[in-house]
Each structure stands twice: as structure tokens, then as C-alpha cells.
Amino acid sequence: MMTIRKSEDRGKADHGWLKTFHTFSFGTYFDPKHTKFRSLRVLNEDWIKAGEGFKTHPHENMEIITYVIEGELEHKDGMGNGSIIRRGELQRMSAGTGLTHSEFNPASDEAHLLQIWIFPERIDLEPGYQQRDFSATRERDKLTLFASQCGKHDSLVIHQDAEIHGGLLDAGKELEYELALDRHAWIQVISGELIVNGEELSAGDGAAIEEEKRIIIAAASDSEFMLLDLA
Numbered sequence: 738m739m740t741i742r743k744s745e746d747r748g749k750a751d752h753g754w755l756k757t758f759h760t761f762s763f764g765t766y767f768d769p770k771h772t773k774f775r776s777l778r779v780l781n782e783d784w785i786k787a788g789e790g791f792k793t794h795p796h797e798n799m800e801i802i803t804y805v806i807e808g809e810l811e812h813k814d815g816m817g818n819g820s821i822i823r824r825g826e827l828q829r830m831s832a833g834t835g836l837t838h839s840e841f842n843p844a845s846d847e848a849h850l851l852q853i854w855i856f857p858e859r860i861d862l863e864p865g866y867q868q869r870d871f872s873a874t875r876e877r878d879k880l881t882l883f884a885s886q887c888g889k890h891d892s893l894v895i896h897q898d899a900e901i902h903g904g905l906l907d908a909g910k911e912l913e914y915e916l917a918l919d920r921h922a923w924i925q926v927i928s929g930e931l932i933v934n935g936e937e938l939s940a941g942d943g944a945a946i947e948e949e950k951r952i953i954i955a956a957a958s959d960s961e962f963m964l965l966d967l968a
Contacts (some may be wrong), residue, residue: 738948742771744941747782754789758782760925760943774945775921775967776897779854782941785810787848790841796832798862800855800895801808802884803828803840804903804963806927808848814838816829820864821945825872827883833862851927851963857896858886865895878910880964898968906931906956914952914964921967922946929960 748759748766760780762772778799790811802820803810810822814830815837822828829837838964842848869891875881884901888894895901906912906929914923924933925943932955946952954962 738946740945740947741936741938742943742945743867744939746940749784754786756782757782758941773856774923776856776899777853777923777965777967778856780923780925780943781852783848783850783852785840785842785848785850787842787845788929791839793837793839795835795837796830797835798857798860799832800897801830801832802853802855802893802895802901803812803830804851804853804883806849806851806961808842808846808850809844810848810850811843812868813837813841814866816864816866820868822868823870823900825875826868826870827893829865829867829884829895831857831862831865833860833864834859836864837930851925853901853963853965855895856898858898859896862896869893871903875905877905877907878912880904880914883963900966902964902966904954904960904962904964906954906957906960906962908956908958908960911953911955914954916946916949916952916966919968922949923953923965923967924952924954925963925965927963929962930957931955931962932957932961
């Protein structure tokens with residue numbers, strides 16, 4: 738069974754410096770039918786203007802993953818970490834017992850990113866931080882494991898029974914993903930057009946997949962997407 742969340746049906750806001758779309762309820766946007774999917778709590782697509790960003794603010798008890806689609810994002814946090822996240826890189830923060838951080842676009846062009854929040858396996862973990870560049874190891878027409886519970890295949894570690902995969906699929910190409918018993922998947926299209934188990938998805942669309950053994954993903958055009966495998 739697949740339930741599609743169309744791009745235009747997401748929550749949205751335009752703050753001038755920030756344009757954002759919310760797949761699930763977030764901030765002042767609330768939709769009782771879309772509050773989460775399994776352990777996936779937030780999936781926001783953000784565009785941040787040059788020289789703007791999120792001022793220092795707190796988080797706790799959440800696994801926060803940031804993926805930069807285009808541009809750059811400068812990160813600073815209360816643990817002493819400071820870095821620039823660029824295209825092809827992912828950052829994972831375990832907010833745990835609590836941390837503060839800021840995110841700023843230091844470049845002259847707009848930054849485009851995905852922010853993914855996942856409920857942790859338990860509360861009050863020790864806060865932690867990781868950042869990794871996957872651009873050199875990604876292969877087209879294959880999935881790349883970005884994050885997993887045990888950090889296998891040199892992926893980021895998330896404190897939850899979940900995996901985050903990234904896909905770059907050329908037009909006309911197809912791949913298949915086996916979904917284990919009692920597992921669930923979320924697919925988010927970043928760019929291009931996909932046909933997933935016979936259903937058409939465009940940029941910004943998402944799909945919750947349940948009670949399926951196989952996921953067949955075909956590209957109608959050059960596409961980028963994420964696949965989240967969830968308990």
C-alpha cells in the first residue's frame with residue numbers, strides 16, 4: 738500500500754528570508770492527518786536566502802539530519818562544533834538531553850536543503866554530532882546508505898532502528914529495494930520524476946509505503962530522491 742503526499746499539499750510558509758514546505762505538522766502548521774510517519778517526525782524542505790539563517794535555538798530528544806541540496810549552510814552549536822555543510826554532505830545531530838545550534842547561509846546564492854527529524858530510540862541520550870561528505874562515494878543508479886543505527890558501510894549513526902538512503906537515478910533507469918517483513922518506507926523526491934510501484938511522483942512529492950515486499954523505482958527523468966527504511 739502506498740499513500741502519496743503531493744508537494745502542493747504540504748504545509749508552507751514564506752518568511753522572506755526563508756521559504757519552507759512541511760510534509761508533517763511543524764511550528765504553526767498543524768494537520769492532524771499528517772503529524773508523523775513511524776519514527777519520522779519532520780521532513781522540511783527549506784530555501785534560505787544568502788546572508789540569512791536560523792539564530793541560535795534549542796533542541797532536545799530528537800535525531801536531526803540535514804542534507805544540503807544546493808548551496809552551503811554554516812553550522813555552530815553549543816558543543817563547540819562549527820562547520821560548513823555543502824552539496825553532497827549530511828549532518829547528524831543527536832539532541833538528546835539538550836543542545837543549542839544555529840544555521841546560516843554564508844554564500845551569495847540561496848541554500849536549498851532537507852531537514853529530517855527522527856524520534857530517538859530512547860530519551861535523554863548524550864548529545865552528539867557527525868558530518869560526512871558522500872559526494873565522492875555515491876554511484877548513479879544505486880542507493881547510497883547515508884545513515885543507520887549501527888553506522889554500517891561508513892554511514893552516519895542515528896539512534897533509532899532506521900536507515901536513510903540517497904538515490905541518483907538517470908532517466909530510463911530502474912532499481913529495486915527489498916523491504917523486510919514489518920518494515921515501512923518513506924520516499925521523498927528531491928528532483929526529477931519517478932515512477933514508484935507504478936505511481937508517478939514529482940519533485941517535492943513523498944510517499945509512505947506499507948505492507949509491500951518490493952519497491953520498484955524507475956526514473957522518468959534524471960532524478961534525486963531519498964528512501965527511509967523505518968521500523
